[in-house]
Amino acid sequence: MDLKQKQKEFEREAVPQMDVLYSYAYHITNDHDDAQDLLQETFLKAFRFWDKFEKGTNLKAWLFRIMKNSYINRYRKEKKEGVSVSYDEVEDFVETIRDEAYHSENLAESLSKNLLDDEVARALESLPDEFRTVILLCDIEGLPYEEIAEFIQCPIGTVRSRIHRGRKILQQKLQTYAKKKGYIANA
Amino acid sequence: MPNATTFTASSDFSSCNQYSELITAFVDGELHTEEETTFRSHLHICSRCQSSYEAEIATKNLIHTAVPPLKTPWRVRADIIEKIRIEAGVEKQQNPSPVFLWWKPSLAFGGALALFLISFLFFFNQEKEPPKEISILQNVPTKVEEKKIASSDITSSTASIPAVEPLVGTSQANVLEESMTDFDLYLQGKKKPKKTSRESNELQQFLSSRVNFPVKLPQMKDCELLGGDVQEYGSERIAKVMYSHRGQAMTLYQTSLAAIDEGDIFFLPESIRTILKEGSWYVDKSDPKCCVTMWVESGTLFYAVSNANSQEIMQELSTGFQTVSKK
């Protein structure tokens, strides 16, 4: 394929996926400039490796993977080790909180009434990557499990399970915020 | 499906754990019909799963509202497309930078720049469909009596167009960026447009004689005319009209649409071109403190750049349009 043809094809197919990738980039970096750099790096890489993309497979997932790798290369190095909680730790934790105490009747209502968007964003930010990624893709970008599974290269069951656990942790965090603010009486 | 949980309908709480992930899939609309039927029947008889379900859906909604999905800022998109085109050899790097590229926010703004494109309902092309998206302009009179400029008039006058200052600058020079930086200077009177005039007819003549597309100067309620300028980018020209809007600056740029369609100086993504040609506009108000509005009318592409509030400018332009159309 000659370059111009490649560029045309790329603009027709990959460029329309830009919004969801930008949104994701912003939500993982929390910074417009970083999101912009990450998006640019992703698209330039994708363009260079366009020949490597297997036609008929999920393009969005392919682009996401490029972005994720770029993100890891770019930012993980800078991050201090051991800041985030390991997946196993969280998993154990979730098991203990699962289905306990989070069933106060008006939990849903009081959470949405009393929490600021900022607090929700902060809680989401503090989630370990494994959970944050699937929650971002599912609840913010509205992707189906199948696409998320392709992106994180896991079975659909794993996606579901991570979303489930991620939401449980979030619920707990949010409820803690709400309690601190005195809106919800301690159970 | 790998890892799928097997389950049976039951009101026994001990079986609830096997439903907990199904709640998640149910919230996300990811259950198969069969699973869903069984799950719903459990939900009916189990208060515990019912409240888990409510809490989970609330959490999902909370996240979605608090952290909404974002659209790629327009300049970011344009920037990436340009880089890809350069890499593909479709665009040459040493060209004067396309007008929409390299549009980095200046210090005066400090934030992301917004871009919105407005339809041209107020202008004289009556055959066009009414704009799709905007409500603000709905009461604009549909009867428009502007005089139509024949395209032959325009081309015949091309030969006698006076020379203008070419835009001399680096490859990153950009008319929009420049205007951002210049806003304060213009407002303070420290920098003056080539033609300083508060007379719209006079300014229109000045600008029209220097470009080969119809130039318009809409009258707007709260916009005071400061003057105008014509600049040359490669083989193309841009007319610019400066206004002061309640102490803020607005620049109304005008370019021939053909220059964007055929030339290689200005660049506009296909998706936006399509919108403009349909007579619609594109709205992207990522920063409420500044805006760019864009619309096409009779072969001229208009874009207004301002550090005033988008909403205000949109209102303002709509009054300008009405005034012009009532004439």
Ligand SMILES: [Zn+2]
């Ligand atoms: Zn149950």
